[in-house]
Amino acid sequence: MALWGGRFTDSSADSAFALSCSIEFDWRLAPYDIRSSLAHVAVLESSGLLTPTDAGAIRQGLKELAEEVNAGKFIPQANDEDVHSALERGLTEKLGPLGGALRAGRSRNDQVTTDLRLFSIDHMLEVGSMITTLQSAILEKAAQYINDSAPGFTHIQHAQPVSFGHELAKHAHAFARDLDRINDWLDRTSVSSLGAGALAGSSLPLDPAFTAVNLGFASSFANSIDAVSDRDYVAEALFIFSLIGIHLSRIGQEWTLWASTEFAWAEVSDAYSTGSSIMPQKKNPDIAELARGKSGRLLGNLVSVLTMLKALPFAYNRDLQEDKEPLFDSIDTLLLLLPAVAGMIATTEFDREKMAMAAPLGFTLATEIADYLVLKKIAFAQAHEAAGSCVKLCQSTNRQLHELTDSEFLAIHSALDPGVRMVLSVEGALHSRTTAGGTAPVLVAKQIADALAANAGQAALITRAQKVFREMMAS
Ligand code: ARG
Numbered sequence: 370m371a372l373w374g375g376r377f378t379d380s381s382a383d384s385a386f387a388l389s390c391s392i393e394f395d396w397r398l399a400p401y402d403i404r405s406s407l408a409h410v411a412v413l414e415s416s417g418l419l420t421p422t423d424a425g426a427i428r429q430g431l432k433e434l435a436e437e438v439n440a441g442k443f444i445p446q447a448n449d450e451d452v453h454s455a456l457e458r459g460l461t462e463k464l465g466p467l468g469g470a471l472r473a474g475r476s477r478n479d480q481v482t483t484d485l486r487l488f489s490i491d492h493m494l495e496v497g498s499m500i501t502t503l504q505s506a507i508l509e510k511a512a513q514y515i516n517d518s519a520p521g522f523t524h525i526q527h528a529q530p531v532s533f534g535h536e537l538a539k540h541a542h543a544f545a546r547d548l549d550r551i552n553d554w555l556d557r558t559s560v561s562s563l564g565a566g567a568l569a570g571s572s573l574p575l576d577p578a579f580t581a582v583n584l585g586f587a588s589s590f591a592n593s594i595d596a597v598s599d600r601d602y603v604a605e606a607l608f609i610f611s612l613i614g615i616h617l618s619r620i621g622q623e624w625t626l627w628a629s630t631e632f633a634w635a636e637v638s639d640a641y642s643t644g645s646s647i648m649p650q651k652k653n654p655d656i657a658e659l660a661r662g663k664s665g666r667l668l669g670n671l672v673s674v675l676t677m678l679k680a681l682p683f684a685y686n687r688d689l690q691e692d693k694e695p696l697f698d699s700i701d702t703l704l705l706l707l708p709a710v711a712g713m714i715a716t717t718e719f720d721r722e723k724m725a726m727a728a729p730l731g732f733t734l735a736t737e738i739a740d741y742l743v744l745k746k747i748a749f750a751q752a753h754e755a756a757g758s759c760v761k762l763c764q765s766t767n768r769q770l771h772e773l774t775d776s777e778f779l780a781i782h783s784a785l786d787p788g789v790r791m792v793l794s795v796e797g798a799l800h801s802r803t804t805a806g807g808t809a810p811v812l813v814a815k816q817i818a819d820a821l822a823a824n825a826g827q828a829a830l831i832t833r834a835q836k837v838f839r840e841m842m843a844s
Pocket residue numbers: 391395451477478481685687689690691
C-alpha cells in the first residue's frame with residue numbers, strides 16, 4: 370500500500386518500486402516500529418489530538434499486530450514498500466480509517482531513524498553481552514597458563530620470554546576498549562528523533578521530550594533537521610563493529626599460526642575444527658580463519674555507510690535507506706562470530722612443554738645479559754653490544770647463551786662475571802619483569818583477576834540495560 374497518492378496520476382513503475390522497496394530487509398524493524406508508534410499514540414492522546422477511545426483502539430490494534438508479527442501471522446505483501454507502510458496497512462485492515470491517524474505529526478523520516486536507533490541499541494547490547502562472554506573465555510583460558518612460558522614475538526621473531534597467560538590475556542584488553550566504546554556509543558545514541566516530523570518539527574501540539582521518555586531515551590533531539598538526517602550512530606556502530614572484527618581477526622591469525630604443524634602449540638578442539646573432504650588426516654582451524662576473514666565485510670559495511678553519507682545534503686534523502694543492510698549484516702556477522710570464537714578459545718588446549726622449550730630459543734634471554742650489565746652501571750649501548758657479542762659467539766659455535774663458559778663471558782666484557790648465569794633462565798627472566806603490567810607471573814595473575822572483576826561489572830551493567838530495554842519494549 371502506497372502512503373501517498375493524492376497528487377499522483379500514475380502508480381510507480383515496477384522497476385522503480387522494486388528499487389525503492391526496502392521491505393525485504395527492514396521488516397525486522399517491525400517490533401521497534403510498533404513500539405515507537407505506541408509512543409506516538411501516547412503523545413497524540415496526551416495533547417488531545419486523539420480521543421482516549423480512539424487512542425485505546427489504536428493501542429489495542431498495535432498490540433494485536435505485534436503479536437501477529439511475532440507469530441508470523443501478519444507478514445508483508447508484495448506491494449508493501451517498507452516496514453512502515455506494511456504496518457500501517459495492517460492497522461488499517463483492523464481499524465479502518467483510524468489506522469491512518471498515526472501519521473499526524475509524524476513522517477517516515479523521523480519514524481525510521483527512531484526505529485533504527487531502538488534496533489541498534491537493542492543489538493549493541495547483545496553484541497556487548499557476547500563480548501563480555503568472549504572476554505571471560507579469554508581470561509579464564511589465560512589463567513590456566515600464567516606459569517607457563519613461551520617466546521613472545523616482535524616481527525614474528527622470538528623476542529623475549531613471556532608468561533603464556535600474559536600472551537592470551539592481552540586480547541581481553543582490546544575487547545575491554547570495545548566495551549568502553551559501546552558504553553560511549555550507548556550514551557550518545559540515547560536521543561529520540563521522534564517529533565522531528567519530515568524535517569521541520571510540527572505545528573501540532575506534540576512534545577518530543579514526552580515520547581523520548583516513553584521510549585527510554587535519555588533525551589530528545591535539539592535540531593529537527595539534524596534529527597532526521599543524522600546517521601552518525603550507524604557509522605559509529607559500524608566502526609565499533611569493524612574494530613571488534615579486527616580484534617577477532619588478530620585472534621584468528623594467532624590461532625591458525627599456533628595450530629600449524631610448524632608451531633604445534635595449540636590443539637583446537639574437534640568441535641571447533643573441520644576436516645577435509647579429500648585429505649583424511651586434516652584438521653583445519655576454520656573458525657579461526659573465519660574470525661580473520663569476516664573482518665573484511667565488517668570493514669566494508671563501515672566504508673559503505675560512510676561513503677553514502679559523504680556530502681549528503683540535509684535533510685532526508687532516500688540514500689539514507691542504504692544505512693540498514695550494512696548495519697544488519699555487521700550485527701548478524703558478529704552475533705554468529707562471537708559465540709563461535711568464545712567456544713573455540715574455551716576449548717583450545719596448549720602444549721605447555723613445547724612452548725616452554727621454545728621460550729629460550731632464538732636467544733630470547735639476550736636482553737637479560739644487557740640488563741645485568743646495566744645493573745652493574747654499564748651504559749646500555751655497551752651492554753647491548755656485549756650481549757650481541759655473546760649471541761654472535763653462540764651462533765658461530767652452535768650453542769645457547771647459558772652454554773658459554775665463564776671465561777668466554779669475561780672475555781666479552783669484564784663485568785660479565787659468573788653471576789650472569791642467574792639471569793640466564795626463562796624462569797628468572799619471567800619473574801624479574803615486575804614493572805606494572807609486565808610478564809612476571811605474579812603480576813599476570815593480578816592483571817587477570819582485575820580484568821575478570823571489570824568484566825563481571827561490565828556484564829552486570831549490560832544485563833541491567835537489557836532488562837530495562839526489554840521492559841520498555843513490552844510496555
Ligand atoms: N524506507 C525508508 C528508509 O529506510 C523510510 C523513509 C522514507 N521516507 C521518505 N521520505 N521516502 O529510509
